[in-house]
Amino acid sequence: MNACIIVIGDEILSGRTLDTNSNFIAKQLDLIGVSVTQISTISDNPTSIVNKLKESFSSDNDFIITTGGLGPTQDDKTKQTLAEFLSDQLVLNQQALDFITRLYCTNGRTMNDLTRKQAWVPSSSEVIINRYGTAPILWTKKSNKILINLPGVPYETQAMFKEFIIPKIKKEFNLPHIIRRSVIVVDYPESELAITLTDWENNLPDYISLSYLPSGARIELRLSAKGFNKTILEEEIAHEIKKLSFILDKKLISTTTTNIVEIIADFFSKNQLTLSIAESITGGNISRKITSLAGSSVYYKGGITAYCTQIKENILKIPESFINTHKVVSEEVAKKMAINCAKLFNSDIALSTTGVAGPGSDEFDDSVGLAYIGLYFKGITYVKKYNYPYLTRDEMITWITNKALELIYFELIKNK
Amino acid sequence: MNACIIVIGDEILSGRTLDTNSNFIAKQLDLIGVSVTQISTISDNPTSIVNKLKESFSSDNDFIITTGGLGPTQDDKTKQTLAEFLSDQLVLNQQALDFITRLYCTNGRTMNDLTRKQAWVPSSSEVIINRYGTAPILWTKKSNKILINLPGVPYETQAMFKEFIIPKIKKEFNLPHIIRRSVIVVDYPESELAITLTDWENNLPDYISLSYLPSGARIELRLSAKGFNKTILEEEIAHEIKKLSFILDKKLISTTTTNIVEIIADFFSKNQLTLSIAESITGGNISRKITSLAGSSVYYKGGITAYCTQIKENILKIPESFINTHKVVSEEVAKKMAINCAKLFNSDIALSTTGVAGPGSDEFDDSVGLAYIGLYFKGITYVKKYNYPYLTRDEMITWITNKALELIYFELIKNK
Structure with a gap:
């Protein structure tokens, strides 16, 4: 219709x-x-x-x-x-x-x-x-x-x-049922994924269709089944997703939701871990994303927007000399922010961001578009560097937020 | 055309x-x-x-x-x-x-x-x-x-x-110029404003039109002038805005921008004041709004998302007994959060939020939709209570964020 x-x-x-x-x-x-x-x-x-x-x-x-x-x-x-x-x-x-x-x-x-x-x-x-x-x-x-x-x-x-x-x-109206289920695959280039799935895809029943929906470093595989018998459609889709889990193994990180915040929430609650966040460039945006989900207070202890250098010194306890030596936008400061954030909030895992969203440079003359994300867990701190000079201020904040959320599952979930 | x-x-x-x-x-x-x-x-x-x-x-x-x-x-x-x-x-x-x-x-x-x-x-x-x-x-x-x-x-x-x-x-194409300027009026019911402005409005030149655009507790008055001589249009609009400033006096809070974050930024930098924010229900959203503006680091010292009660105790230094007596969503806790946030960040002004965004109640059984916003300045703390039980989680976070931003200028700017 x-x-x-x-x-x-x-x-x-x-x-x-x-x-x-x-x-x-x-x-x-x-x-x-x-x-x-x-x-x-x-x-x-x-x-x-x-x-x-x-x-x-x-x-x-x-x-x-x-x-x-x-x-x-x-x-x-x-x-x-x-x-x-x-x-x-x-x-x-x-x-x-x-x-x-x-x-x-x-x-x-x-x-x-x-x-x-x-x-x-x-x-x-x-x-x-x-x-x-x-x-x-x-x-x-x-x-x-x-x-x-x-x-x-x-x-x-x-x-x-x-x-x-x-x-x-x-x-x-007598409309057919449409049952949709998605799975999330990470760390798999789209074309390679398509080759891996060729046989499986060719053997899908004709009432089930497949879409590839890439988003950032993730690919959503969406299965849609259309027909008048709801129970059969649901069983068949579940059956195909089981096959997919077998083929993709650890590359498949969720069969229940496509929302990365939900995937993270699921990981934290299953493993009884807690999170805290120290944000500079993202200004509270990651915290806002995490808390957009009801029930996030179970694993999210809280965050700090350490927007000026002084707060990084006074509250996050990063010595002034350390910041001056390494510059506020640096791998070292991102690392220290994550470690000290975990200490301050007494959380198992801590995320940090530092960077220049522009349009002007910061007081250390770092170039616009440069950013670091830090992630602390069990004595180890991962730091990733990003450079997006062509993004607007708002886009930069959004991208670094997405990258930070993806980093959590890349480093933690996929190696679980 | x-x-x-x-x-x-x-x-x-x-x-x-x-x-x-x-x-x-x-x-x-x-x-x-x-x-x-x-x-x-x-x-x-x-x-x-x-x-x-x-x-x-x-x-x-x-x-x-x-x-x-x-x-x-x-x-x-x-x-x-x-x-x-x-x-x-x-x-x-x-x-x-x-x-x-x-x-x-x-x-x-x-x-x-x-x-x-x-x-x-x-x-x-x-x-x-x-x-x-x-x-x-x-x-x-x-x-x-x-x-x-x-x-x-x-x-x-x-x-x-x-x-x-x-x-x-x-x-x-030979299009006429269109010059638009807006002013922001607060604390003036729309119908009363219309009565106050009747004479002025009736005397506007016929090439200038006026729109009332209410948004929250603010009203944007937008003047549009259309014609082929740009200089005359600009002069005439400036002239009418001068008349408006005279008629509306302190109720007119901006003749340069309609963005509330810019109005706040302007107030803080003119008065050389600093701001910090302690967010519970808004989860970092106010911080994100403030930092969306380039140059906000001049007056914004930073914020804390005190999402779990423990962080309100350990970092914001609100005693456990105090929280238990008054409940975490209360006028008293909102007040204490604002005062202690100002201390923690060493800022002149501090904003706080606490509330229940739902869909479930909190551990103190507070009802969904209840929230308090606190504002500390020079030894005085203002607290406002809000109740929006019909809003979704996301809408609740957005509304309380807007109310908090409006509260800053209602309490501070309009009484400047």
């Missing part, structure tokens, strides 16, 4: 707002095997909306999904336009009105006429109560197609789409 | 990749007064491309801009399709070939047939050398419209669009 997405909003056409709704909706539809054939962003005005709806209804899409343009201030125009397009009229939907009234009572706000107008919908539309806001979601059957109108607020639209629209589509 | 943007790519339709190119291009065009009327994302195949080009050429857009679909592996199909659409044929462009060859030499890579094919372009197209990659950018005049074909790689497309396409459009 096919779908098209219509994003309604002048603020997107002017570049003021980045549209993330269509990406979210496309991803969710892809998971249930509905293909998106086109995404259109159009202006908030009735003519554009009607023209695009007409065009979409004459296409071969089964679903036409709109986001935005349902706000109360443009209510008159947009919903009236929609009703006219459907050769219908607006009626008061009591269920929607009750919900909006309840929502306003709970928040101690006073309803006004604009809010009440939100409850008026085309009479032929099924209303799906929007649990996260006041604009009801509309589901309308017309000419053998389904038109779904969602609000523009990403929080409302994305939550409602995943929790209510996707299950409703799955319930009302 | 009008433009439409065509984004070519199956990976965007499947939701695997978030399109950021169209947002960037729309923003850049908006700055020079070109309106985007529609953005379409379509499949990588020749039929979709030709259909969309035909449709766009029959619209009233002056510019048709495509991104993606120029990669060497689909070269045969896409560029051949483009040539056919233009009733043209592909020819070898020597300048493009020379550039690609030089690029390959510099990087020590070997050219192959696919790479050489990148230099074949429609004979009627003007080639703009892509300084950041191998796919040449095409600028073609047809039926009184300009067709611009850009690659899909965001880094290449966005840099080239800003550095070469925008200046070329400005040079070849």
